[in-house]
Amino acid sequence: MPAILSLKDVSKSFGALTVTDSVTFDVPEGQALGIIGPNGAGKSTLFNLITGNLSADKGRIEYDGRDVTKVPPMQRCLSGIGRSFQIPQPFDRLTVFETLLVSATHGRGAPEREVEDDCAAILERTELIGVANRPSGTLTLLQRKRLELARAMATRPKLLLLDEIAGGLTEGECIALVETIRAIHAEGVTIIWIEHVLHALTSVVERLLVLDFGKIIGIGDPDEIMASREVREIYLGIEI
Amino acid sequence: MARSSYKVTTRTGASQIAALVAAVLLVAAIALPTFASRSLIQDMFFILTMLTLAQFWNLLAGYGGLVSVGQQAFVGFGAYMLFGGAILWGVDPVAGLLLAGVAALVLAVPTAFFAFRLHGAYFAIGTWVVAEVVRLSVAQWKAVGGGTGTSLPRDARDLMWGVQWIESAFEVRSSEARDILTYWLALALTVATIGGVYWFLRTKRGLALAALRDNVEAARSVGVDSERMKWIVFLVAAFGTGIAGALIFLQNGRISPDSAFSVIDWTAFVIFIVVIGGIGTIEGPIVGVLVFFALQTLLADYGSWYLMILGALGIAVMLFSPGGLWGIISDRTGLRLFPIQRRLERRDGLQQKEVEEERP
Ligand SMILES: Nc1ncnc2c1ncn2[C@@H]1O[C@H](COP(=O)(O)OP(=O)(O)OP(=O)(O)O)[C@@H](O)[C@H]1O
Ligand SMILES: [Mg+2]
Numbered sequence: 112m113p114a115i116l117s118l119k120d121v122s123k124s125f126g127a128l129t130v131t132d133s134v135t136f137d138v139p140e141g142q143a144l145g146i147i148g149p150n151g152a153g154k155s156t157l158f159n160l161i162t163g164n165l166s167a168d169k170g171r172i173e174y175d176g177r178d179v180t181k182v183p184p185m186q187r188c189l190s191g192i193g194r195s196f197q198i199p200q201p202f203d204r205l206t207v208f209e210t211l212l213v214s215a216t217h218g219r220g221a222p223e224r225e226v227e228d229d230c231a232a233i234l235e236r237t238e239l240i241g242v243a244n245r246p247s248g249t250l251t252l253l254q255r256k257r258l259e260l261a262r263a264m265a266t267r268p269k270l271l272l273l274d275e276i277a278g279g280l281t282e283g284e285c286i287a288l289v290e291t292i293r294a295i296h297a298e299g300v301t302i303i304w305i306e307h308v309l310h311a312l313t314s315v316v317e318r319l320l321v322l323d324f325g326k327i328i329g330i331g332d333p334d335e336i337m338a339s340r341e342v343r344e345i346y347l348g349i350e351i
Numbered sequence: 352m353a354r355s356s357y358k359v360t361t362r363t364g365a366s367q368i369a370a371l372v373a374a375v376l377l378v379a380a381i382a383l384p385t386f387a388s389r390s391l392i393q394d395m396f397f398i399l400t401m402l403t404l405a406q407f408w409n410l411l412a413g414y415g416g417l418v419s420v421g422q423q424a425f426v427g428f429g430a431y432m433l434f435g436g437a438i439l440w441g442v443d444p445v446a447g448l449l450l451a452g453v454a455a456l457v458l459a460v461p462t463a464f465f466a467f468r469l470h471g472a473y474f475a476i477g478t479w480v481v482a483e484v485v486r487l488s489v490a491q492w493k494a495v496g497g498g499t500g501t502s503l504p505r506d507a508r509d510l511m512w513g514v515q516w517i518e519s520a521f522e523v524r525s526s527e528a529r530d531i532l533t534y535w536l537a538l539a540l541t542v543a544t545i546g547g548v549y550w551f552l553r554t555k556r557g558l559a560l561a562a563l564r565d566n567v568e569a570a571r572s573v574g575v576d577s578e579r580m581k582w583i584v585f586l587v588a589a590f591g592t593g594i595a596g597a598l599i600f601l602q603n604g605r606i607s608p609d610s611a612f613s614v615i616d617w618t619a620f621v622i623f624i625v626v627i628g629g630i631g632t633i634e635g636p637i638v639g640v641l642v643f644f645a646l647q648t649l650l651a652d653y654g655s656w657y658l659m660i661l662g663a664l665g666i667a668v669m670l671f672s673p674g675g676l677w678g679i680i681s682d683r684t685g686l687r688l689f690p691i692q693r694r695l696e697r698r699d700g701l702q703q704k705e706v707e708e709e710r711p
């Protein structure tokens with residue numbers, strides 16, 4: 112499989128703090144890649160660099176064979192990169208359904224009529240259909256996290272970036288979420304998923320990347336990575 | 352299966368009643384000159400033009416996030432174009448309104464190139480600076496009276512399209528006929544503005560604008576072209592503001608740089624109206640302008656106290672009820688006069704419950 116995403120020597124600093132440090136990796140089309148690492152390791156920053164919400168200081172980001180390093184977020188979305196935000200970023204005064212409409216119409220460049228049914232279907236899949244007509248600003252945290260996933264799905268991405276969407280879920284909810292993500296993956300969508308809930312993550316991803324202080328300290332088969340000494344050291348005290 | 356078991360609607364019971372009431376009000380408003388006093392017509396003219404300015408500022412700041420304090424640039428420039436057109440080229444003032452809109456639009460292009468490089472407070476200051484530059488430049492324009500200003504030529508005033516017809520139809524003097532004509536034009540402008548904003552918000556772009564209002568980063572991440580939206584909103588607002596400004600000074604009959612480019616009259620009051628009524632809604636400015644007019648009538652004799660009370664009220668609303676008066680009303684009652692919200696409903700109509708209820 113050719114790489115749908117490839118980062119070459121990408122760096123990003125905030126002042127003196129280097130948050131992304133010469134990061135290089137490829138993601139083959141159709142793969143599900145998990146990203147783990149301690150708090151502040153630079154995981155979300157990496158997402159922001161891939162989506163264009165932040166611009167890289169150095170290095171090159173290629174998506175679908177094109178250099179997108181300087182391309183603004185809107186264009187990256189149109190070319191198929193969808194994302195969720197770790198801290199939900201709802202459109203407070205739009206309803207849940209309208210949120211999906213914006214996403215589907217603009218993310219795909221389609222008229223409203225054509226996407227309405229699909230938006231309803233996504234709301235059913237993400238169990239938000241019951242609150243479809245509620246303003247997004249009135250949702251509970253769990254619902255907001257679901258809305259992050261639903262909104263990203265509505266752009267019909269080829270590459271879906273998920274940032275900690277399982278945190279705070281009950282066991283049952285977590286299982287349902289894993290099922291949903293598996294199903295999206297089965298449709299051929301490439302997924303990169305940042306998650307602290309490791310058992311949920313490892314039950315979906317085929318490959319795992321470990322980030323620490325902005326550096327990749329391991330990438331490969333999830334079982335091997337989890338067994339490695341470096342990762343054990345970092346996660347010492349954190350249940351695996 | 353989900354497909355086609357839902358339908359989308361925007362209508363609400365209240366909105367249908369509101370549409371009916373609006374139609375009745377519109378007919379009454381058109382007929383107003385047949386029975387109302389001249390001072391009532393003038394008051395209505397004031398309310399309608401301020402409402403138009405407020406709708407455009409709301410579009411800019413409430414939806415587009417473009418907090419401009421330089422809209423007086425377009426009011427003044429538009430108005431001066433109407434006067435200049437009438438004085439220099441004999442353009443009929445009614446046609447001059449369109450000229451004013453186009454001129455304001457043209458001015459908005461370089462203004463946007465400049466101001467869009469600035470963000471937040473700097474954007475606001477930038478727009479104000481542009482307005483000052485335009486004011487100072489216009490004050491050098493001798494043909495329209497330079498720094499002291501000028502009046503609309505008698506010919507242009509008395510032979511304006513429609514005036515003579517109104518004179519004979521209503522059996523009034525030409526000054527009163529002018530008031531009636533400008534009132535009707537203001538009514539048409541207000542209806543076109545509110546209708547236009549309403550139509551726009553119901554389109555796919557309007558939805559994007561509302562998303563931008565709520566969260567710029569997220570909107571960009573779902574493919575919303577925030578740059579293009581900013582341009583559209585800024586240019587449309589300039590066009591409408593230019594026409595409204597020209598109309599205000601057409602009714603006035605006199606113009607000077609200080610009155611035409613007044614930041615108090617055309618920006619501060621307008622911001623007050625939008626903020627107190629409810630920013631980011633169509634209903635807000637309508638409520639706001641009524642409150643503003645009532646306060647102005649009540650407090651007209653108190654000079655600078657009046658301004659201070661307005662300021663204090665504006666700040667109080669911003670602090671305690673950011674959604675403005677309309678926000679309070681619609682939160683309490685769920686009332687919406689302009690049905691913009693797309694609602695997902697089950698086609699079988701069996702139950703709205705699943706879609707509507709499930710409170711957390
Ligand atoms: N816009 C910013 N300006 C300055 N510093 C920032 C900014 N965004 C992130 N940082 C810092 O960069 C570091 C990495 O942040 P990032 O959010 O990428 O970490 P993370 O791996 O996602 O952590 P978490 O697991 O807590 O979500 C942190 O120290 C954070 O404080
Ligand atoms: Mg993070």
